[in-house]
Amino acid sequence: MTDEIEVSTSEQPVPVVEAPQELPEQTFEFQPTDDEGNPIGGKQVFKYKTQQELQEKLQKQNTELIKLNRRLTRDLRLGTVLNDEIPQDAPRVPAGRYDFAPVPLSAEERLQIVQQLNDPETADVAADRLIKSRIGDPEAIRQTLTQVRQEVAAMHAKEQAEAFIRTTPDFYACPQNRDTIISWMLKNELEPVKENFKLAFEKLGPAGAGVLVEKAAPVPAPEPVAETPQAAPEAHAPQTRRPASSGLTRENSSDTGPAPKKGYSPEEIDKMSSADYKRLVLDPDFKAKRMQRA
Numbered sequence: 001m002t003d004e005i006e007v008s009t010s011e012q013p014v015p016v017v018e019a020p021q022e023l024p025e026q027t028f029e030f031q032p033t034d035d036e037g038n039p040i041g042g043k044q045v046f047k048y049k050t051q052q053e054l055q056e057k058l059q060k061q062n063t064e065l066i067k068l069n070r071r072l073t074r075d076l077r078l079g080t081v082l083n084d085e086i087p088q089d090a091p092r093v094p095a096g097r098y099d100f101a102p103v104p105l106s107a108e109e110r111l112q113i114v115q116q117l118n119d120p121e122t123a124d125v126a127a128d129r130l131i132k133s134r135i136g137d138p139e140a141i142r143q144t145l146t147q148v149r150q151e152v153a154a155m156h157a158k159e160q161a162e163a164f165i166r167t168t169p170d171f172y173a174c175p176q177n178r179d180t181i182i183s184w185m186l187k188n189e190l191e192p193v194k195e196n197f198k199l200a201f202e203k204l205g206p207a208g209a210g211v212l213v214e215k216a217a218p219v220p221a222p223e224p225v226a227e228t229p230q231a232a233p234e235a236h237a238p239q240t241r242r243p244a245s246s247g248l249t250r251e252n253s254s255d256t257g258p259a260p261k262k263g264y265s266p267e268e269i270d271k272m273s274s275a276d277y278k279r280l281v282l283d284p285d286f287k288a289k290r291m292q293r294a
Contacts, residue, residue, distance in 0.1 A: 023049040023050065024049070025047055025048070025049055026047070026048055026049065026054075027045060027046070027047055028045075028046045028048065028054060029043050029044060029045040029046065030043065030044055031043050031044075032044065044061075046058070100135055100136030100137075100140070100141060101136055102132070102133055102134055102135055102136055103132050103133055103136075104133055105129075105130075105133045109129070109133075112126075113126045113129055113130055117130075153192075156192070157192035160192055160193050160194045160197060161178070161192070161197060163194045164194045164197035164198060164201075167194075168198065168201060170205070171201055171205070171212075172212070172213060172214055172215040174213055174215075176213050177212050177213055180204060180211060180212060181197060181200040181201065181204065181212075184200050184203070184204060185197075185200055
């Protein structure tokens with residue numbers, strides 16, 4: 001006995017699978033600031049499509065910051081210092097330039113200094129040794145004070161120049177004008193203060209010698225020209241050309257055309273070429289026509 005298997009021939013409906021919808025990309029950004037509200041670095045920008053993706057990116061960034069903070073704290077506690085690669089020929093601060101360490105005198109040196117101070121030839125040496133014993137090397141102190149004074153004077157001159165520029169909008173602050181004014185002030189031994197900068201501008205500017213460079217006036221943009229709308233050409237009806245007159249009238253024209261030629265004159269035969277004459281000779285009517293007159 002065989003089992004019969006029934007096979008259904010009806011077609012099953014195929015489920016329709018919808019394509020996943022593409023989510024639009026979104027942006028989250030913020031500007032880090034310090035305690036006073038000043039920006040720190042650039043803006044932090046995060047591109048994401050879902051909230052989960054944004055959370056993962058923020059979590060990853062926060063994790064890296066915590067790791068960096070722990071590494072810096074460890075290096076600080078252990079005294080680990082990152083040394084930059086500096087060229088050997090880079091100018092360096094001489095050792096002991098800013099150290100004003102006093103060098104104490106012994107009892108014998110004190111007695112010696114007293115004796116040297118009483119001698120005009122050794123008084124200067126003794127005075128330097130006495131100063132060194134109290135506040136440090138006199139030559140190092142002299143060099144340091146000179147450098148500090150120059151730096152202070154440079155900063156003061158810069159502040160005065162900036163104040164002059166802020167209050168003088170007509171002055172074009174280019175490098176050439178700055179050098180010209182400073183050179184003029186140095187030549188006249190003037191103090192670099194706001195009043196003298198103004199005086200130099202009056203002497204060298206457009207109202208004075210006119211040696212200062214003036215800022216070029218901006219070139220105005222050409223004004224757009226309004227286009228005048230042109231009227232469309234009027235459509236004209238095509239003109240019918242009349243045929244030119246031939247000058248013929250019914251009185252001077254003929255309905256039958258030119259009269260047929262009846263024969264050839266001797267002059268016409270003499271003007272014929274040999275080929276035409278041979279062709280006419282073969283014509284049976286030539287003999288009858290050649291002696292006739294046109």
